[in-house]
Amino acid sequence: MSKTYSLYFKLVLNLPSAAAMSLAASLMNEGINGRTWVFTLVGFSLACLINDFIPLMRISDWFTGLFALKKDLLAGQCVGCLLINFIPVTVISGVMALLGTSNLSGFLTSFTGNYPVLYLVSYLMTMIMTPLAKAAGNKACARVTVR
Numbered sequence: 512m513s514k515t516y517s518l519y520f521k522l523v524l525n526l527p528s529a530a531a532m533s534l535a536a537s538l539m540n541e542g543i544n545g546r547t548w549v550f551t552l553v554g555f556s557l558a559c560l561i562n563d564f565i566p567l568m569r570i571s572d573w574f575t576g577l578f579a580l581k582k583d584l585l586a587g588q589c590v591g592c593l594l595i596n597f598i599p600v601t602v603i604s605g606v607m608a609l610l611g612t613s614n615l616s617g618f619l620t621s622f623t624g625n626y627p628v629l630y631l632v633s634y635l636m637t638m639i640m641t642p643l644a645k646a647a648g649n650k651a652c653a654r655v656t657v658r
Contacts, residue, residue, distance in 0.1 A: 513652055515648070515651050515652050516648035516649070516651065516652045517648070518651075519644070519647045519648040519650075519651040520644045520645065520647065520648040521558075521559050521562055521644075522644075522647075523640060523643055523644035523647040523648075524558075524562075524637070524640045524641060524643075524644035525555050525558035525559055525562065526555050527636055527640055528554075528558060528633055528636040528637060528640060529551050529552075529553075529554030529555035529557075529558055529603070530551045530554075530555075531632050531633070531636045532554055532600075532603060532604070532607075532629050532632055532633055532636075533547050533548075533550040533551040533554055533607070534547060534551075535625075535628055535629060535632045536550065536604070536607055536611075536625050536629060537550070539624070539625055539628060540611065540621070540625070546610075546611070549610075550607050550610065550611075553603075553606060553607065553610065554603045554606075554607065557599070557602055557603050557606060558599050558603065561598060561599045561602060562599075565598060567595040567598065567599075568595075570594060570595055571591035571592065571594065571595045572591065574590065574591055574593070574594045574595075575587045575590050575591040578590055588638065588641070589638070592634055592637045592638055592641075593634070595637070596630060596633050596634050596637055597630075599633065600626070600629055600630045600633045601626075603629075604622060604625055604626050604629045604630075605622055607621075607625075608621040608622040608625065
């Protein structure tokens with residue numbers, strides 16, 4: 512994967528997903544405020560780091576293969592996204608809960624209360640944004656190659 516493709520893929524996939532997770536968490540807790548935008552930046556940064564260090568697409572391909580599904584078909588994409596969302600959602604929602612609370616009890620309540628909704632939001636955003644992110648990465652690579 513080229514650096515250009517990777518950059519566009521991360522921007523198109525991670526920024527909307529981080530924003531959606533931050534907005535969902537804010538709406539479930541205290542409402543949208545200035546911290547929502549900080550959480551969006553934190554979530555985006557964490558998502559990019561996770562994508563840099565954990566081969567999520569390979570994990571998705573492996574997991575899809577366990578069920579003998581083709582990764583390019585809808586069923587394969589649905590199953591592949593189940594596992595690869597677990598890692599970033601756990602890390603991002605954990606960090607957001609730590610930043611948003613001041614004690615262990617508040618952290619546990621926030622993390623466990625928000626996790627199912629944030630997982631669902633992230634799953635849906637991944638299903639929607641992954642094809643768009645791939646297309647953006649391919650288009651950016653085609654532009655770089657032509658020049």
